[in-house]
Amino acid sequence: MTAALGSAVSTIAAVCEFTGGKRTFISLLFSGLSIGSIAALAALGFLLMQKATGVISFAQGDMITLGAYIAIWWMRDQDVYWLLAYPLTLVMMFVIGIGLERVAYAPLKGRSIHVVVIATLGAALVIRAIIALWQDTTPTSLYSPLKGRDPVKIGGAAIPPVKIAVFVVTLIVVFIMIMVFNKTQFGRQVRAIASDRPTARLHGVAATKMSMIAFGLSTALAGLAGILIGPTQSVDLTLGFGAMLAGFSAAILGGFGSLGGVVIGGFMIGLSEQIVGGYCLREYKSAFPYILMLIVIAVRPQGLFSRGAAHGRL
Amino acid sequence: MKLWRRLIIPVALLSIVAAACGDDDDDAPAADATTTAPAGEETTTTAAPVATTAATTATSEAATTTAPPELVLDEPVSIIGLYEDTGESPAAQPYFAAGAQMAIDEINEAGGIGGQEVSYERIAAGLAADAAVQSTLQAIDAAPTVIIGLPSSGQVIAAAPEIAKAEIPSILFSAAPQAFLDYEGEGGVGNEWVFIYRPRNTAIAAQQVAFINEEFAPSKVALLCVNNPFGTASCDVMEAELDALGIEVTTRETNEFDATDMTTQVLAIQNGDPDLILDVNFPNPITVFGNQLIENGVTIPHVDGASAGFAFLSGNLTDEARDLLYGVEDCLPTLQNEEWAAKYEDEFGAPPNYAAAETYDAIYIIKAAIEKAGSTDPAAVRDALAETSHEGICTTYETDEGNGLHHAAVVVNYEGGTINIIKELSF
Numbered sequence A: 001m002t003a004a005l006g007s008a009v010s011t012i013a014a015v016c017e018f019t020g021g022k023r024t025f026i027s028l029l030f031s032g033l034s035i036g037s038i039a040a041l042a043a044l045g046f047l048l049m050q051k052a053t054g055v056i057s058f059a060q061g062d063m064i065t066l067g068a069y070i071a072i073w074w075m076r077d078q079d080v081y082w083l084l085a086y087p088l089t090l091v092m093m094f095v096i097g098i099g100l101e102r103v104a105y106a107p108l109k110g111r112s113i114h115v116v117v118i119a120t121l122g123a124a125l126v127i128r129a130i131i132a133l134w135q136d137t138t139p140t141s142l143y144s145p146l147k148g149r150d151p152v153k154i155g156g157a158a159i160p161p162v163k164i165a166v167f168v169v170t171l172i173v174v175f176i177m178i179m180v181f182n183k184t185q186f187g188r189q190v191r192a193i194a195s196d197r198p199t200a201r202l203h204g205v206a207a208t209k210m211s212m213i214a215f216g217l218s219t220a221l222a223g224l225a226g227i228l229i230g231p232t233q234s235v236d237l238t239l240g241f242g243a244m245l246a247g248f249s250a251a252i253l254g255g256f257g258s259l260g261g262v263v264i265g266g267f268m269i270g271l272s273e274q275i276v277g278g279y280c281l282r283e284y285k286s287a288f289p290y291i292l293m294l295i296v297i298a299v300r301p302q303g304l305f306s307r308g309a310a311h312g313r314l
Numbered sequence B: 001m002k003l004w005r006r007l008i009i010p011v012a013l014l015s016i017v018a019a020a021c022g023d024d025d026d027d028a029p030a031a032d033a034t035t036t037a038p039a040g041e042e043t044t045t046t047a048a049p050v051a052t053t054a055a056t057t058a059t060s061e062a063a064t065t066t067a068p069p070e071l072v073l074d075e076p077v078s079i080i081g082l083y084e085d086t087g088e089s090p091a092a093q094p095y096f097a098a099g100a101q102m103a104i105d106e107i108n109e110a111g112g113i114g115g116q117e118v119s120y121e122r123i124a125a126g127l128a129a130d131a132a133v134q135s136t137l138q139a140i141d142a143a144p145t146v147i148i149g150l151p152s153s154g155q156v157i158a159a160a161p162e163i164a165k166a167e168i169p170s171i172l173f174s175a176a177p178q179a180f181l182d183y184e185g186e187g188g189v190g191n192e193w194v195f196i197y198r199p200r201n202t203a204i205a206a207q208q209v210a211f212i213n214e215e216f217a218p219s220k221v222a223l224l225c226v227n228n229p230f231g232t233a234s235c236d237v238m239e240a241e242l243d244a245l246g247i248e249v250t251t252r253e254t255n256e257f258d259a260t261d262m263t264t265q266v267l268a269i270q271n272g273d274p275d276l277i278l279d280v281n282f283p284n285p286i287t288v289f290g291n292q293l294i295e296n297g298v299t300i301p302h303v304d305g306a307s308a309g310f311a312f313l314s315g316n317l318t319d320e321a322r323d324l325l326y327g328v329e330d331c332l333p334t335l336q337n338e339e340w341a342a343k344y345e346d347e348f349g350a351p352p353n354y355a356a357a358e359t360y361d362a363i364y365i366i367k368a369a370i371e372k373a374g375s376t377d378p379a380a381v382r383d384a385l386a387e388t389s390h391e392g393i394c395t396t397y398e399t400d401e402g403n404g405l406h407h408a409a410v411v412v413n414y415e416g417g418t419i420n421i422i423k424e425l426s427f
Helices: A002-015 A021-053 A060-077 A082-108 A113-135 A161-183 A185-195 A197-202 A207-232 A241-254 A259-279 A282-299 B003-020 B095-109 B129-141 B153-166 B201-216 B229-244 B263-272 B283-295 B307-313 B319-323 B338-348 B354-373 B378-385
Strands: A152-154 A157-159 B077-082 B118-123 B146-149 B170-172 B194-196 B220-226 B248-255 B276-280 B325-329 B389-391 B396-398 B408-413 B420-426
Touching (some): A021 A157, A021 A185, A021 A207, A021 A241, A021 A259, A021 B263, A060 A082, A060 A207, A060 A241, A157 A161, A161 A185, A185 A207, A197 A207, A259 A282, A282 B248, A282 B263, B077 B354, B095 B338, B095 B354, B129 B146, B129 B153, B170 B354, B201 B276, B201 B325, B201 B420, B220 B263, B229 B248, B229 B276, B307 B325
Parallel strands (some): B077 B118, B146 B170, B220 B248
């Protein structure tokens, strides 16, 4: 036992460089929380849609991209102030989500679930092509009032305000979502559908309406993720792809079981990439979240936060 | 079994592959961003003295006066361009198509080549290697006089063998060392039918080191390399050049072409306390990295390649990050040939970049080669291309022993929000 422990410590010492002290750790921590926040938002979108409709939408990544481009369109092309442009973007994304439900999901009711999933992939390609024709493919930028502001000093580390904002906004959204799903009639109805769709319908739950709202909310969450990550990099057609992968992985870590589970899954994705990857084998850091995901699939296929057959819970 | 469970394994594998593998498309307009354009070129010879602004004003018409005026061709002249135009993919840029079209229109208005109107067709060649091969085979089927295009190294490496088999003279746009005829390592695809019109990545890398040594005289340098053959090959050259100059490499970091957070790289570089950063990257990572350097209080020069221009144009760099950024451009027509740049902007409504100028030049190089060959016979045109000496928009193209045509570049910075030429390079 002692020998194995010693061997593990030697291996870690060989591949990891614990340099930079507290400053480096705090920087990596906030970076991980910021990346994890975006993954959590994307995962929430996956979870919400999957629970209400049974569908996993692979258009989620392009919806993130679309959200950023719509915000750019409001502010740059329509000259709308950011404080109004951001909510308008979310409203538009909600409506687009409902439209997607009508076009890519409703007509396929009764078909194999695989057909519906492929339809969401098709929708993703259509959305990407529309963005390219509408806004061009040249990388552009999304305004944020926090972009370029002086970093906040925490424990000697310089933390960009944008990263702090991403984390705080995500926490607020998660809190609101938990309240909505636990305290409102809508939440109870979605949970009922997730638990037992036929029985819920027999009890008068309007499954079609729930499905439309779930698509709308899920798409609005994607739009919010787009607004949050857009200012941190150049905006182009691939903006949302990485976030979608991270979100899907977070949902798997959380076991597609509970809202809190996928959020924690999101933060695990971000922190494993930044903290583990920040100190050990930095060249492979972007693979760490997915290695973690594979380990979880192998060891606990129902996810870290699901309890056996309790997948119907939200 | 629940759907999500069935999907887990394939999606997990895809995720691993996507996360762990870099893109080979160093040169092409990125996706990376996004938009990509590689940097760098070949082995060094001499660096031209510092120049501040523009230079060549010669137009291509003046440059193509080598044609025997009495040339009359019996056979048609056709050129196929293998590149995308705006909207055809996330990486697509308008410059290749626009530059070629501008030259074709001028040539046809002036009577064509040897009395023959030049027939020109563009085939959208995707960045993926298989898509590039498919487009190349489609072009080969049409049996054109010359093929041009394939902006990415991955495309050229995949398609060059097909061109060799078809024996069609071609001017391709990759800057990867493997695409040149005199490449001696494994995986070389250069052949007598393929001519390359961009400067070699590795040559640019060596020139960048020479530049920073002269300009900044650093004692410690950090390297940041995008994780693909372009980044690795260029950084290997830089590391060797730095070593030869006695400059310490404090850190060598890598990133994926689609990286959206560079905190780990910034912190590792900061902990090494370098005087300067040499970066071989794609536009979006340059933007993220540049901004995060400033956020972390790292205010040292950040020298990148051709992608720096795309990062600058994206408008996403903070002022401080922008002012510390340096780039290398094959050609900067708006400063090096203002007359031509103005003409281009009149026609297309936006200023040209190096890709537009080089594609424009490529068409005129073909014209000169056909006129020199006196026919459209593939072997004769190939042999004429091997003796090219053509004054283009920014530089004079001369064929070297590797079938490389382009031997110049400019180091620029973006201080104050304008592009400024710091030094002209030639090799």
